[in-house]
Amino acid sequence: MSIKLTDEMLSMLPDTRGHFGDYGGRFVSETLFDSLETLEREYLRLKKDPQFQAQFDKDLADYVGRPSPLYFAERLTKVVGGAQIWLKREDLNHTGAHKINNTIGQALLANFLGKKRVIAETGAGQHGVATATVCARLGLECHVFMGAEDVKRQSLNVFRMKLLGAQVHAVTSGTRTLKDAMNDAMRDWVTNVDDTFYIIGTVAGPHPYPLLVRDFQAVIGRETREQSLHQAGKLPDALVACVGGGSNAIGMFYPFLTDESVQLYGVEAGGLGIETGQHAAPLSAGRPGVLHGNRTYLMEDENGQISGTHSVSAGLDYPGVGPEHSWLKDIGRANYVSVTDEEALDGFRKLTRIEGIMPALETAHAVAYAMKLAAGMGPDEVVVINVSGRGDKDIHTVAQMDGIEL
Amino acid sequence: MSRIEGVLKSLKGQGRKALIPFITAGDPSPDQTVDLLHTLVEAGADIIELGVPFSDPMADGPVIQAACERALVHGTSLRQVLGMVRTFRETNTTTPIVLMGYLNPMEAMGTAVFADLAAESGVDGVLTVDLPPEEADEVAPLLTARNLDAIFLLAPTTSDERIRAISQHSSGYVYYVSFKGVTGASNINVEEVAGKVRHIHELTALPVAVGFGIRDAGTAAAVGRVSDGVIVGSVLVNTIAQHQTDPAQLKRALTDLLHPMREALDGLSS
Numbered sequence: 031m032s033i034k035l036t037d038e039m040l041s042m043l044p045d046t047r048g049h050f051g052d053y054g055g056r057f058v059s060e061t062l063f064d065s066l067e068t069l070e071r072e073y074l075r076l077k078k079d080p081q082f083q084a085q086f087d088k089d090l091a092d093y094v095g096r097p098s099p100l101y102f103a104e105r106l107t108k109v110v111g112g113a114q115i116w117l118k119r120e121d122l123n124h125t126g127a128h129k130i131n132n133t134i135g136q137a138l139l140a141n142f143l144g145k146k147r148v149i150a151e152t153g154a155g156q157h158g159v160a161t162a163t164v165c166a167r168l169g170l171e172c173h174v175f176m177g178a179e180d181v182k183r184q185s186l187n188v189f190r191m192k193l194l195g196a197q198v199h200a201v202t203s204g205t206r207t208l209k210d211a212m213n214d215a216m217r218d219w220v221t222n223v224d225d226t227f228y229i230i231g232t233v234a235g236p237h238p239y240p241l242l243v244r245d246f247q248a249v250i251g252r253e254t255r256e257q258s259l260h261q262a263g264k265l266p267d268a269l270v271a272c273v274g275g276g277s278n279a280i281g282m283f284y285p286f287l288t289d290e291s292v293q294l295y296g297v298e299a300g301g302l303g304i305e306t307g308q309h310a311a312p313l314s315a316g317r318p319g320v321l322h323g324n325r326t327y328l329m330e331d332e333n334g335q336i337s338g339t340h341s342v343s344a345g346l347d348y349p350g351v352g353p354e355h356s357w358l359k360d361i362g363r364a365n366y367v368s369v370t371d372e373e374a375l376d377g378f379r380k381l382t383r384i385e386g387i388m389p390a391l392e393t394a395h396a397v398a399y400a401m402k403l404a405a406g407m408g409p410d411e412v413v414v415i416n417v418s419g420r421g422d423k424d425i426h427t428v429a430q431m432d433g434i435e436l
Numbered sequence: 437m438s439r440i441e442g443v444l445k446s447l448k449g450q451g452r453k454a455l456i457p458f459i460t461a462g463d464p465s466p467d468q469t470v471d472l473l474h475t476l477v478e479a480g481a482d483i484i485e486l487g488v489p490f491s492d493p494m495a496d497g498p499v500i501q502a503a504c505e506r507a508l509v510h511g512t513s514l515r516q517v518l519g520m521v522r523t524f525r526e527t528n529t530t531t532p533i534v535l536m537g538y539l540n541p542m543e544a545m546g547t548a549v550f551a552d553l554a555a556e557s558g559v560d561g562v563l564t565v566d567l568p569p570e571e572a573d574e575v576a577p578l579l580t581a582r583n584l585d586a587i588f589l590l591a592p593t594t595s596d597e598r599i600r601a602i603s604q605h606s607s608g609y610v611y612y613v614s615f616k617g618v619t620g621a622s623n624i625n626v627e628e629v630a631g632k633v634r635h636i637h638e639l640t641a642l643p644v645a646v647g648f649g650i651r652d653a654g655t656a657a658a659v660g661r662v663s664d665g666v667i668v669g670s671v672l673v674n675t676i677a678q679h680q681t682d683p684a685q686l687k688r689a690l691t692d693l694l695h696p697m698r699e700a701l702d703g704l705s706s
């Protein structure tokens with residue numbers, strides 16, 4: 031099933047209660063309700079405030095270094111032998127990933143709301159670093175919750191956060207990964223709700239987070255649209271982005287939703303293979319449920335307990351996904367696919383060796399899928415990969431997979 | 437009249453306050469839960485809140501999180517929890533049971549199936565922590581149609597407008613969360629709670645039970661003085677954790693904890 035989306039339809043989503051079709055909403059305990067309503071009200075006001083938008087744009091330009099380039103990967107295109115492969119270089123942003131677009135926006139919100147204490151959850155540590163960075167810049171107290179498992183595999187980012195003045199809390203409950211970090215961040219928020227702003231790192235969580243994170247990340251797609259028209263002489267034929275919670279993907283997709291000719295591909299973490307159950311691909315293999323404040327596709331067992339996930343990439347190791355993606359899946363506007371750990375590592379190596387660009391392992395999933403996709407397309411067609419982040423943080427993991435000790 | 441309403445009315449008639457203990461079903465193991473429910477009744481419980489274990493209990497502190505993990509190690513499912521209530525009802529038809537949990541296990545079962553089974557099993561009320569009334573238009577009517585009380589939370593951050601609206605969606609009682617935080621924390625400020633509960637009483641005719649931070653006879657009495665009932669959770673669950681390998685000792689310890697609270701609450705009416 032696929033329906034033609036119009037700007038008018040999109041302007042009504044999410045609805046006033048934060049729903050994208052059957053998904054989204056605000057499933058939180060009562061204590062947080064008031065804060066979410068305030069945040070929603072203030073955000074909707076500031077969204078229309080030219081001064082707020084001007085400040086956001088200025089920060090993106092002068093501090094983040096936007097616009098990020100759209101780069102024609104000529105050699106990769108040749109090697110793959112199909113469509114032209116272009117790279118949207120979010121890895122060149124300050125702090126090395128798309129995450130900073132969102133933290134700049136939310137930190138501005140925190141400032142406007144007069145909150146002096148900021149908390150965040152993080153998986154790979156990129157969102158944690160991006161949050162610690164904006165907090166350092168604005169002089170805000172920063173606490174980052176990170177699964178104990180991820181603290182181990184992303185030690186470089188843990189140290190970066192500490193250097194930036196953040197306190198990193200290792201979370202030892204549950205599966206000790208991103209979902210548990212998010213639980214603990216929620217617990218902290220409920221306790222310190224008066225003075226604390228929760229900077230959520232992806233398009234998940236209760237309304238209005240999926241909305242505001244998407245708005246802050248949509249700069250990726252807006253730039254890509256213009257750059258593609260200008261540089262490739264046409265709109266892209268396909269966009270490919272990895273999907274953890276889905277913020278880099280929705281940021282890329284959103285400005286193209288009404289362009290019917292543009293195919294959208296969200297690439298989930300297939301881990302050891304969907305059939306093994308050891309993966310993090312709720313849109314490919316999960317079903318709708320409620321977690322972390324919203325209704326969305328989840329990985330869960332038959333009793334409604336959230337399943338443990340597996341991915342070589344910490345940033346994709348999450349059992350849920352942003353509610354807008356669940357909606358886009360159901361209406362057939364976007365395609366959700368998965369690639370395995372091994373394929374992702376192959377993508378990592380290829381982009382590194384062929385283009386001299388070392389992508390994050392999250393991004394490597396998009397690279398791996400895009401190579402398959404482009405191979406079956408013609409030379410006049412344009413595939414854009416959202417290079418959501420750079421791979422420095424992952425070299426330990428890659429070395430380990432190769433049996434090398436650094 | 438629902439069983440919950442009946443119990444609270446009769447207590448009110450006697451000038452007494454409800455003692456509402458909370459434990460997690462399946463903790464320390466599923467075969468002990470029914471026994472523990474009877475122990476709680478013997479120790480003075482008027483109503484019992486029975487926690488349905490969930491893998492991601494966002495509103496709970498470490499103590500109840502650990503209880504969920506212990507219960508889930510044994511694979512305790514919502515279906516099994518309903519079975520426990522059914523067994524409890526074979527010998528106790530008077531003490532109301534309120535299931536307290538998170539939405540996802542109920543949705544996984546199917547909310548209509550859940551409502552049917554809950555009513556059949558002898559459950560009296562359902563409190564879903566992550567389901568505010570705004571999102572409950574599907575679930576709440578299913579409960580009401582089966583004479584199950586839908587119990588919602590009120591918090592220190594809840595506006596008057598919302599207190600009124602939430603009360604309108606509630607039956608049985610409303611659960612006032614005594615402080616901003618998770619279960620098991622101890623930042624209760626009795627004076628603040630008293631003021632807020634008095635205010636809630638002005639906005640709704642429903643009984644008000646207060647939970648979070650009640651850990652001994654002193655806090656029970658102080659909060660009982662201004663409310664219709666007190667909910668005691670983390671101290672009990674902590675006791676279960678301490679005595680998980682010795683069922684006999686565990687029952688004694690739970691009784692020793694609840695007795696003084698019962699006495700303190702009853703002391704308020706004399």
Ligand SMILES: Cc1ncc(COP(=O)(O)O)c(C=O)c1O
Pocket residue numbers: 127128129153154155156157231232233272273274275276277278279344345346390392393418419420
């Ligand atoms: C580089 C990079 N890409 C992607 C992700 C996944 O997040 P999302 O799906 O929200 O873009 C992360 C998360 O840590 C990341 O660091």
